[in-house]
Amino acid sequence: MIELKNINKTFRVAKRNAGFREAVRALFRKEYSYVKALDDVSFKIGDGEMVGYIGPNGAGKSSTIKIMSGIMSPDGGECVINGRVPWKQRKEHVREIGVVFGQRSQLWWDVPVIDSFELLKNVYKVPDAQYKKNYGELVELLDIGEIVRTPVRQLSLGQRMRCEIAASLLHSPKILFLDEPTIGLDAVSKIAVREFIKTINRENKTTVILTTHDMQDIEALTERIILIGKGRILLDGSLDELKSRNSGKKTLTISYVGEKIPSSDKLTVVKDMGGHAEIVIDSSEISVSDAIAAVSGAVEIKDISVEGTTVDELVVSLYKEFRI
Amino acid sequence: MRLYFKYVAIIIKSQMQYKASFFMTVAGQFLVSFSAFFGVYFMFDRFNEVEGFSFAEVLICFSTVLLAFSLSECFFRGFDTFPKLIRSGSLDRLLLRPRSVILQVLTSTIEFSRVGRFLQAVIMLCIAIPTCGVTWTFAKVMTLLLMVIGGMAVYCALFILYAGISFFTIEGLEFMNVFTDGTREFGKYPLSIYGKGVLSFFTYVIPIALFQYYPFLYLIGRTDNAWYAFLPLIGIVFILPCYAFFAFGLSRYKSTGS
CATH class of the missing domain: 3.40.50.300 (P-loop containing nucleotide triphosphate hydrolases)
Structure with missing residues (x-):
C-alpha cells in the first residue's frame, strides 16, 4: 500500500547568464531561483x-x-x-x-x-x-x-x-x-x-x-x-x-486529385497541402462512411486511411489541455 | 564484515580483468615512492642531519607515514571517488540498498594496486628499524604500532571529511589533497622542521603530528614522556567529527535531492 499525501518539494537552482564575465560573477554571488518540483502531490x-x-x-x-x-x-x-x-x-x-x-x-x-x-x-x-x-x-x-x-x-x-x-x-x-x-x-x-x-x-x-x-x-x-x-x-x-475522453475522434488521411476539400461543421480539415489532406471527424456526429462519401463528392480520392487516436496523441492532447 | 569481504572479492575479480593495468600501477606506485626515498637520501648525503634528526630516524618517520597512508588508502579510498559517486548519481543506487552507506562507499573502490606504495613503506621500515639506534623494547614496538594505526585512522578521517565536503561543493576539492597526499609528502620529515606554526596547525586542527611527531620523539628517545606514545589514539577520535560531518552532508543530500 502506497500513500502519498500533499507532498511538496522545492529545488533551488543556481542561475547565471551565458558568458565568461557572468561565470566569474557567479563565482562570488550566485543567484538562485526556486523551482517547485512537486506541488501538493497525493495518490494511493x-x-x-x-x-x-x-x-x-x-x-x-x-x-x-x-x-x-x-x-x-x-x-x-x-x-x-x-x-x-x-x-x-x-x-x-x-x-x-x-x-x-x-x-x-x-x-x-x-x-x-x-x-x-x-x-x-x-x-x-x-x-x-x-x-x-x-x-x-x-x-x-x-x-x-x-x-x-x-x-x-x-x-x-x-x-x-x-x-x-x-x-x-x-x-x-x-x-x-x-x-x-x-x-x-x-x-x-x-x-x-x-x-x-x-x-x-x-x-x-x-x-x-x-x-x-x-x-x-x-x-x-x-x-x-x-x-x-x-x-x-x-x-x-x-x-x-x-x-473515452476523445475516443470519437478519427483522423482521415487522404490523397486526392482536384480542388481543395471544403471544411464543413462536421468535417474539420486540419491540413491540406493540395493533393494531400488530413481531416478530423467526430464519429458521434458523422459516420466514417458518410464522411468519405462527402469527401469523394468533392474530390477524387486516390488513397485513404482512417485512424483512431493513439495513446501518444491522447497524451499530447492532455499536455496541451493542461498547458504543460 | 562478511559482506565487506564479498565486496572485496568482487573488486578483486574486477581488477583482475585488467591484468596489465594492475601490475603497471603497482610498479608505478613503487617507483614514485622510491623517488621520494631518494629525495630524502640525497638530502642527507649533503647535510648528514636535519634539525638534529639522523637519516635513519627520518626514515622511520617517513616509512610510518607512508605505511599508514598506504594502508588507509587501500581500504578507505572509496571516499576519494565519492564526488564521482554523487555526480554520476551512483549514490542513489547505494541508498537503495539495505546496508550502511559507509560500508558501500568503502567498497565502491578498493585500491589494491596501491600495494606498491605499501611494499615501499615496509622495505624502508625494514631498513630503518635496525639502523636507527632505537633499542626495541616492548613499549617502543607498541609505540610504532600505535603510530601506524593512528595514522591510518587520521587519513581515514580525512577521506571521510573529503567525502563530506563533496556534498556541498563538487569544485575545489583539490585543496583537501594538501592534507592527504600533501601530508604524506612533507610528512617525510618530523613536522617540527617546518616551524612552530605548521606544527601547531597539524597538532590542533588536523592531527597529523599526533601520530607522526610526538610519538616519534618518544620512539627515538628525544623525550621520556611516555604519554606521547598514546597520542595517536586521539588521532582515532578525529574520525568522529569527520563522520558527523559526513552524516550531516548525507541528510542534506536527501533533502536537496541533487
Whole structure:
C-alpha cells in the first residue's frame, strides 16, 4: 500500500547568464531561483496494482520516485509505504522494493552478471532457498541463462536491461519501480520486458510503478495512469477512461486529385497541402462512411486511411489541455 | 564484515580483468615512492642531519607515514571517488540498498594496486628499524604500532571529511589533497622542521603530528614522556567529527535531492 499525501518539494537552482564575465560573477554571488518540483502531490496505490506514471520531462516523475524509494525527503507532506516512511526507515524500506533505472546500472561493470547477483544476495540477505527459487524463475522468464556468465560491459543494452530487472527482483520485493525500463531497447527486447513485467505482476502480485515516455508500454501494461505536469497531479484514472475522453475522434488521411476539400461543421480539415489532406471527424456526429462519401463528392480520392487516436496523441492532447 | 569481504572479492575479480593495468600501477606506485626515498637520501648525503634528526630516524618517520597512508588508502579510498559517486548519481543506487552507506562507499573502490606504495613503506621500515639506534623494547614496538594505526585512522578521517565536503561543493576539492597526499609528502620529515606554526596547525586542527611527531620523539628517545606514545589514539577520535560531518552532508543530500 502506497500513500502519498500533499507532498511538496522545492529545488533551488543556481542561475547565471551565458558568458565568461557572468561565470566569474557567479563565482562570488550566485543567484538562485526556486523551482517547485512537486506541488501538493497525493495518490494511493493498492497492493498488486500496475500504474503508469507519465508526464513530460521535468514534470516531477523522478522526484516522486526518489521520495517513494527513500533517496530523497520531501519538504512537506506525508508518504507512507507498507506502513513505513521511506526516507526515515531507509534500510527496512528498501529491502522491500526493487528499483530499475533505465539509464543507470546496478550491476558491477567488469564481472559476470552472476557475480553481481550473488553479491546482491548477500546485500539483501536473501536466504539460499529463496535465492535459488527466484534465480531459477528469473533466468527462465527473462531468458538470461546464456548471458549470466558474461561480464556486464560485454552485454548488449537489451541483454543488460533483462539482467538489471532480474537483479532488482532477486530479493522478491513487494513493490517494483521501473524508471523508463524500455528506453533504447529494440522491438524484440521491449516486448520481452513487457511480457515479463506483466507476468510478475500477475503471478507474484508485485506492485509495479512504471514511468515511461513510451506510450506502447503504457498501453501494453497499465490499466491506471497518473499524469503529472509541473509538479502537480493532473489526472488519475484508468486508461480506458482517458481514451473515452476523445475516443470519437478519427483522423482521415487522404490523397486526392482536384480542388481543395471544403471544411464543413462536421468535417474539420486540419491540413491540406493540395493533393494531400488530413481531416478530423467526430464519429458521434458523422459516420466514417458518410464522411468519405462527402469527401469523394468533392474530390477524387486516390488513397485513404482512417485512424483512431493513439495513446501518444491522447497524451499530447492532455499536455496541451493542461498547458504543460 | 562478511559482506565487506564479498565486496572485496568482487573488486578483486574486477581488477583482475585488467591484468596489465594492475601490475603497471603497482610498479608505478613503487617507483614514485622510491623517488621520494631518494629525495630524502640525497638530502642527507649533503647535510648528514636535519634539525638534529639522523637519516635513519627520518626514515622511520617517513616509512610510518607512508605505511599508514598506504594502508588507509587501500581500504578507505572509496571516499576519494565519492564526488564521482554523487555526480554520476551512483549514490542513489547505494541508498537503495539495505546496508550502511559507509560500508558501500568503502567498497565502491578498493585500491589494491596501491600495494606498491605499501611494499615501499615496509622495505624502508625494514631498513630503518635496525639502523636507527632505537633499542626495541616492548613499549617502543607498541609505540610504532600505535603510530601506524593512528595514522591510518587520521587519513581515514580525512577521506571521510573529503567525502563530506563533496556534498556541498563538487569544485575545489583539490585543496583537501594538501592534507592527504600533501601530508604524506612533507610528512617525510618530523613536522617540527617546518616551524612552530605548521606544527601547531597539524597538532590542533588536523592531527597529523599526533601520530607522526610526538610519538616519534618518544620512539627515538628525544623525550621520556611516555604519554606521547598514546597520542595517536586521539588521532582515532578525529574520525568522529569527520563522520558527523559526513552524516550531516548525507541528510542534506536527501533533502536537496541533487
